[in-house]
Every structure is written in structure tokens, then in C-alpha cells.
Amino acid sequence: MRLPKLLAGLALASLGLAACGTSTGGTSNKGDIKIGVELPESGGETSNGIPTLNGVKFAVDQTKTVEGYTLKVSNFDDAVNGVHDPQKGAQNVQQLVDDSKVLGMIGPFNSSVARAEIPISNRAHLVQISPANTNQCLTKDIYIPQSLSGVPDVDCKAAGVPFPKDLRPTGTNNYFRVATTDDFQGPAMSDYAYKTLNLKKVGVASDAEAYGKGIADTFTIRFQKDGGTVVKRQDFPNASKVSDFKPFLRAAQKAGAEAIYFGGTDSNNACVVRNQMKAAGFADSAPFFGGDGIVTDKCKSDAAAAAVGMAGTVATVAAEKVSGSQATIDAFKKAYPNSSDYGAYTMPAYDATKILIAAIGRAIKANNGSMPKRQQVLDQMYKTDYTGVLGHTSFDDKGDTTNKVITIYGIKDASKGWDVISAVDLSKGL
Amino acid sequence: MSGTLGTRLFLAGITLVLAVLLLPKAINDPGFFLQIVIYGTADGAIFALIALGYTMVYGIIELINFAHGDIFTLGYFIAIPLIGAFGLSEGSPVSIGMIVVLLVVTAIVMVIDGGINVVIERVAYRPLRSAPRLAILITAVGVSFILEGIMYVWQGANNVHFPDLLPDTRFPLFGASLAVKDIIVIVSALVLVVLLNVFINGTKLGKAMRATAQDREAAQLMGININRTIAATFFIGAALAAAGGIIFGLYFNNIRFDEGFIAGLFAFTAAVFGGIGNIQGAALGGLFIGLVQAFSNSYYQAALTDVWIFAILILVLVFRPAGLLGMQVPEK
Numbered sequence: 001m002r003l004p005k006l007l008a009g010l011a012l013a014s015l016g017l018a019a020c021g022t023s024t025g026g027t028s029n030k031g032d033i034k035i036g037v038e039l040p041e042s043g044g045e046t047s048n049g050i051p052t053l054n055g056v057k058f059a060v061d062q063t064k065t066v067e068g069y070t071l072k073v074s075n076f077d078d079a080v081n082g083v084h085d086p087q088k089g090a091q092n093v094q095q096l097v098d099d100s101k102v103l104g105m106i107g108p109f110n111s112s113v114a115r116a117e118i119p120i121s122n123r124a125h126l127v128q129i130s131p132a133n134t135n136q137c138l139t140k141d142i143y144i145p146q147s148l149s150g151v152p153d154v155d156c157k158a159a160g161v162p163f164p165k166d167l168r169p170t171g172t173n174n175y176f177r178v179a180t181t182d183d184f185q186g187p188a189m190s191d192y193a194y195k196t197l198n199l200k201k202v203g204v205a206s207d208a209e210a211y212g213k214g215i216a217d218t219f220t221i222r223f224q225k226d227g228g229t230v231v232k233r234q235d236f237p238n239a240s241k242v243s244d245f246k247p248f249l250r251a252a253q254k255a256g257a258e259a260i261y262f263g264g265t266d267s268n269n270a271c272v273v274r275n276q277m278k279a280a281g282f283a284d285s286a287p288f289f290g291g292d293g294i295v296t297d298k299c300k301s302d303a304a305a306a307a308v309g310m311a312g313t314v315a316t317v318a319a320e321k322v323s324g325s326q327a328t329i330d331a332f333k334k335a336y337p338n339s340s341d342y343g344a345y346t347m348p349a350y351d352a353t354k355i356l357i358a359a360i361g362r363a364i365k366a367n368n369g370s371m372p373k374r375q376q377v378l379d380q381m382y383k384t385d386y387t388g389v390l391g392h393t394s395f396d397d398k399g400d401t402t403n404k405v406i407t408i409y410g411i412k413d414a415s416k417g418w419d420v421i422s423a424v425d426l427s428k429g430l
Numbered sequence: 431m432s433g434t435l436g437t438r439l440f441l442a443g444i445t446l447v448l449a450v451l452l453l454p455k456a457i458n459d460p461g462f463f464l465q466i467v468i469y470g471t472a473d474g475a476i477f478a479l480i481a482l483g484y485t486m487v488y489g490i491i492e493l494i495n496f497a498h499g500d501i502f503t504l505g506y507f508i509a510i511p512l513i514g515a516f517g518l519s520e521g522s523p524v525s526i527g528m529i530v531v532l533l534v535v536t537a538i539v540m541v542i543d544g545g546i547n548v549v550i551e552r553v554a555y556r557p558l559r560s561a562p563r564l565a566i567l568i569t570a571v572g573v574s575f576i577l578e579g580i581m582y583v584w585q586g587a588n589n590v591h592f593p594d595l596l597p598d599t600r601f602p603l604f605g606a607s608l609a610v611k612d613i614i615v616i617v618s619a620l621v622l623v624v625l626l627n628v629f630i631n632g633t634k635l636g637k638a639m640r641a642t643a644q645d646r647e648a649a650q651l652m653g654i655n656i657n658r659t660i661a662a663t664f665f666i667g668a669a670l671a672a673a674g675g676i677i678f679g680l681y682f683n684n685i686r687f688d689e690g691f692i693a694g695l696f697a698f699t700a701a702v703f704g705g706i707g708n709i710q711g712a713a714l715g716g717l718f719i720g721l722v723q724a725f726s727n728s729y730y731q732a733a734l735t736d737v738w739i740f741a742i743l744i745l746v747l748v749f750r751p752a753g754l755l756g757m758q759v760p761e762k
Contacts, residue, residue, distance in 0.1 A: 234732040241692035243682050244473045247728035272684050302589050
């Protein structure tokens with residue numbers, strides 16, 4: 001009796017192997033499962049959405065099947081006249097919700113679109129994983145916590161956006177993201193400036209808006225905790241209409257500042273500040289720091305001759321800086337050879353897709369091999385314990401990744417754009 | 431400076447407060463203080479050039495020409511393709527030829543911008559000259575929006591870069607550093623103010639402007655062509671704003687389509703501060719606002735800069751409603 005049982009086991013195992021090896025074969029196919037994708041993919045957004053979509057496609061092409069089901073991509077574009085559109089995004093998600101084969105979706109790209117989409121996916125208990133959203137108010141009530149800024153909590157409402165609970169009519173969460181949140185940008189840049197560049201004195205200013213002042217405050221308090229000194233701190237209301245920042249810059253330079261941190265966006269003249277540093281007495285080599293609001297082409301052109309030496313934080317992981325990820329990146333670039341095929345969010349989308357597929361796989365197993373309900377996939381998402389090209393990812397109860405890595409982009413060469421220059425890992429807490 | 435004893439005491443008081451606030455800082459670090467004065471003077475010179483057009487137009491037809499700040503921005507935008515057409519670009523060597531080209535470009539832009547302002551006056555303001563004040567004021571706001579809309583479509587929402595043509599040379603000066611750019615801004619503004627003064631006080635057209643400003647009907651009875659005189663005022667005001675736009679471009683290298691509007695509001699404030707209708711007053715007011723901004727942004731809180739400017743303005747107007755140097759507007 002023992003022998004036949006063993007043989008049967010071997011036979012089963014070889015069947016399983018065969019299923020893996022010939023996953024394109026239809027013998028074990030139980031039907032299709034669709035991975036929804038919702039990204040801005042046309043017009044001026046092409047360079048955002050298409051490389052991200054490629055990451056999803058690459059992950060699906062690699063995996064092909066899950067527990068006997070064939071994986072398909074169901075893709076929607078939220079760009080209207082070339083610009084991402086929350087309304088369009090919401091319609092797209094409704095279409096994904098209406099398709100019973102869709103067990104989860106990747107997207108969107110923009111936080112404003114996410115705000116319109118989450119209520120719709122939430123009612124359907126559909127898992128939504130964004131590869132790119134970084135606005136903290138999609139998952140947290142507090143925009144800038146006092147613990148990071150040293151000034152009283154600024155909540156989401158005060159920052160002009162709804163609370164997470166307002167986006168989730170069922171009262172439970174269905175939204176996850178593989179990027180961390182913007183409130184860590186200031187602390188990460190502080191660590192980079194103090195620990196990596198060894199700077200001790202910095203001048204800090206902001207455009208006095210919720211985003212800009214928030215990251216300037218969090219930078220300031222972290223830099224002081226790190227052991228440095230903020231020698232001059234200013235906020236400029238109407239910064240977009242201020243033409244001369246030299247009086248502030250000169251005051252900071254006189255007080256010994258080795259660099260300037262500006263919390264604000266390019267449209268509020270952030271990089272005009274950079275442009276004027278030299279005229280205010282700073283050395284050409286003095287760095288200029290900011291958040292993702294300066295990591296733009298427009299910022300580079302505003303800074304003009306002073307572009308080299310700028311550095312800005314982005315609240316996502318750059319796979320290039322994760323050890324062991326290069327092989328996957330190389331494989332991707334082999335499959336998608338054009339330089340425009342690959343972007344900053346290709347690998348985050350790849351990992352997000354792999355995480356979703358793994359959750360679907362566990363849900364199918366838990367459902368004894370048959371098509372799971374969306375709620376079952378959602379339950380499995382919280383059990384995510386995944387190591388991929390972004391490093392190790394799991395999710396907290398709000399849907400945020402525990403992999404809190406901020407990437408530092410900088411301009412090293414005037415003839416090129418923004419490049420990944422460093423990464424700061426804040427996963428172990430602040 | 432004339433006035434009642436109270437006014438004099440008040441002005442003395444303001445001077446004293448400023449001295450108490452700034453003198454210790456000046457003594458503590460004279461080099462830094464001088465540096466801030468240089469920055470403030472250069473910024474103020476540009477405000478002054480915009481304020482001149484505001485004050486001239488108000489002086490002659492009592493119109494707050496809200497579109498004036500946009501005329502300034504327009505000068506900046508028109509100059510960029512012209513500079514390119516003359517073969518100048520960033521990195522061109524500094525030479526006599528470049529200076530000549532810049533002067534020629536400035537002259538052309540002054541004429542174009544002046545011409546545009548004359549057309550605006552003809553189309554939007556002249557028909558309303560005898561209408562209630564409010565009608566023409568709203569028209570001016572409308573013209574401002576129209577100009578901003580056109581400039582937005584033409585140049586986009588982002589900062590537009592002006593070629594950085596002037597040398598980046600700086601000279602040490604008592605612990606501060608004086609840049610060639612600072613000198614050029616301050617000197618060219620000074621020259622334009624002096625020329626304008628000579629023009630207003632020394633030429634026939636200038637005399638006609640002063641007469642029209644004083645009493646339009648009497649001037650007309652004396653044979654002055656009112657329409658031509660007012661058109662000339664708009665032309666000169668816009669030409670000075672255009673020159674200001676180019677100087678701004680050479681100095682700061684960045685402007686956005688709507689930035690001139692706020693600069694214009696500050697310039698208008700400067701004109702009121704100095705005494706509306708008064709050329710020297712506008713120049714003085716511009717300088718004052720430039721300096722207060724620079725002091726506030728360096729020694730105090732940038733967030734309170736506008737509070738300082740308008741608090742001082744309110745105090746000046748409460749105690750001296752005609753502004754520092756007195757108004758020169760039509761007699762009622």
C-alpha cells in the first residue's frame with residue numbers, strides 16, 4: 001500500500017511541475033482572472049502611465065497563471081485631453097468593478113485621481129494598489145504630525161483634502177500602496193544632508209503652503225535632532241510673486257549656511273531661489289534641497305546655470321538602489337528595449353502586480369481552488385510578506401507599506417535631467 | 431517737505447522708529463547692512479519704473495490703471511524673441527556691440543509696448559473718460575485679465591527664462607559686494623527718472639501734460655490737444671514699464687505671465703506712498719518699498735513683509751493723505 005501511494009504522490013507532483021512548465025497550455029485552465037489597470041496613458045501623461053503599465057504587463061507575462069487560472073490585463077486610461085482626470089478615473093474603476101473577472105487593480109498614478117476612485121472600489125471591496133500615490137491623506141488623518149514638524153498637527157482637512165474615512169463608505173480599507181508617504185520627505189532629506197553630505201548649517205525657507213511649509217518644518221526639526229543647526233528660517237506667502245530672494249539667502253549665508261532647503265513647488269519659484277544663491281554669496285558647490293515639488297524639468301530650467309547641485313526627495317523606492325534588483329531590471333529592459341518603456345514607476349508597478357497576484361493565489365487556495373470573492377483577496381492582502389525589487393513589503397492596517405524608503409534625486413550633469421543619487425530608509429522608525 | 435507741525439512730528443516719528451529698528455543692525459554688521467541696502471535699492475528701482483507709469487496716468491485722468499503691471503510683463507516677453515532675432519543668446523560675450531543691441535531692443539520694445547498701451551487707451555479708456563469713475567476702473571481690471579490671458583496662451587503657465595546676458599562680476603564694497611547687474615539696474619532707472627523729469631518740465635508736450643493734469647478743460651481752452659496729450663502719457667508710462675520689464679529680465683531672468691500684476695500693485699502702492707501724480711514721489715515710493723522688503727526678508731520675517739509695507743502706508747496716509755511728497759492731480 002505504501003508504494004502505490006508514493007507513486008501517486010510523485011505523479012501528482014510531476015503534474016504540478018508540468019502545470020508550471022507549460023503554463024501557456026490550456027489543460028489546467030480554469031478560466032481567466034483579470035488584473036485591472038487604471039493609469040494616465042495618453043497625451044502629456046504618456047511618459048507617466050505607459051512605463052508604469054509596462055511594469056504590470058511584465059509581471060503578468062512572467063507569471064502567466066495563478067493556481068490554474070490565466071492572468072489577463074484589463075487596462076484603462078484616465079487621461080482626458082492628455083491630462084489625468086479624476087472623473088474619468090472614477091468611470092474606469094466603475095467599469096473594472098462591473099467586470100466580475102477583475103479581482104484587483106493596479107493604479108492610479110495621481111493622488112487626486114485616487115480620491116475619486118477609492119470610494120468606488122471600496123464599495124465593491126476591490127483591492128486597489130497604487131504604484132505611485134504618495135499623498136499621506138489617502139491613508140492617514142494627519143497631514144503633518146507634530147512629532148515630525150515640532151508645530152501642532154496639521155490634519156488633512158486643514159491641508160485642504162478629505163480624511164481617509166471620507167473616501168471609504170464601507171468603513172473598511174481596500175486601498176494599498178507600495179510608495180511611502182510625503183510626510184517623510186523632510187526627515188529623509190535631513191538625514192541625507194547631515195549624515196551623507198556632512199552638512200552642519202542650513203538655511204530653510206518655504207512657500208508658506210500646506211505642502212511646502214510642512215516639509216520645511218519636518219526638515220527643520222529632524223535636522224536639529226540629527227545635530228545640525230538651521231541658521232535662518234523664513235516663509236514666503238505669495239512666493240510665486242516674489243522676485244528677489246537674495247536678502248533671505250544673504251542672511252542665511254552670513255549666518256554660516258552651507259546649503260539651502262526650500263519647501264515648495266516649482267510654480268512657487270522654488271528653483272528661482274536656487275538661481276539666486278550665487279548672487280547672494282554662496283559657492284557654486286553649495287547644495288540646494290527640496291521635496292518632490294522641485295524634481296521637475298521646469299525646476300531645472302528655472303535654476304538655469306545653477307541646476308547642478310540640486311537634490312529633491314521622492315517618496316518612492318528606486319529599484320536601482322535595492323541590492324539584487326538589477327537582474328529583474330535588466331530582464332525588463334530586454335523585453336521592453338526602448339528607453340521610453342522604462343520609468344521611475346515601472347518597478348513599483350511590477351512589485352505591486354506581483355503582490356496582488358500572490359494575494360489572489362492565496363485566496364484561491366483558501367477557497368479550495370475555485371474563483372475567490374473580492375473580499376477574500378482583500379483579506380489576503382494584509383497577509384502580504386513579500387520581498388521583491390523594492391525590498392521587503394508588507395502593509396499596515398491603513399494600507400501603507402512598511403517599506404518606508406525615500407529616494408533622493410539630484411542633478412549632477414547640466415546636460416542631463418534628474419538622476420537617482422541616494423536613498424534613505426526610514427522603515428525602522430524616525 | 432512742508433506740512434503742519436503734526437505731520438512733521440509724525441514723519442520724524444517714523445524715521446525714529448526705523449532708525450531704532452535698523453541702526454543697531456547696521457552697526458552690528460555694516461557690510462551685511464550695506465548689502466541689503468544694495469539689494470533693496472535695485473528691487474526698488476524696478477518698482478519705481480512701474481510706479482512712474484501708474485502715477486502719470488493717475489495724475490492726468492485719475493485712473494488706477496490696473497493693466498499697467500501686465501504691460502510691464504508684456505515688455506519682458508516681447509524683448510525675448512527680439513534679443514534672439516539680433517543674434518544674442520546666453521553666453522554671448524559681453525561687448526560694446528551687445529550693449530548697443532540691448533539698447534536698440536529696449537528702444538523697440540518701449541515703442542511697441544507704448545503703442546499697445548495707446549491702443550488700449552483709445553479702445554477701452556477714452557470712450558469712458560466722461561463715464562462714472564467706476565466704469566473705467568472696471569475696464570482697466572478687464573484689460574488686465576485680457577492681457578494676462580493672452581500672455582498665458584502665448585507663454586504658458588511657467589516661469590519664462592530671460593537670457594542671462596550681463597556679466598556676473600562683483601566688486602567688494604565695505605564688506606558687501608556690488609554686482610555689475612546691481613549698478614546697471616540702479617543707474618538705468620535713475621537715468622530714466624531724470625530723463626522723464628527733464629521731459630515733463632522742459633518740453634512743450636511735458637508742459638501740456640502738466641496743464642492737462644491740472645485742469646483738463648482749461649488746458650483744452652488754451653488749445654492743447656487733450657486726446658493726444660493723454661495718449662502720449664499712456665505711451666510714455668508703458669515705455670517706462672517696458673524698460674522696467676527688460677531691466678527686470680536682465681536682473682532676475684525669470685517671470686511668470688501673472689507676476690507683473692502684483693508688482694504693479696506694489697508699484698501703485700509706491701506711487702500713493704510718494705504722492706500720486708508726483709514723479710519724484712513715485713521714484714521715492716518704489717525705493718522705499720524695495721528697501722522695506724529687503725530689510726524684512728533678511729532681518730525680520732518674510733511672512734510679515736507685506737504687513738510692514740501696508741502698515742507704514744496706512745500710517746503715512748492717515749497723517750499725510752497726499753503722500754510723502756504731495757499729490758499732483760486735477761483740481762476740482
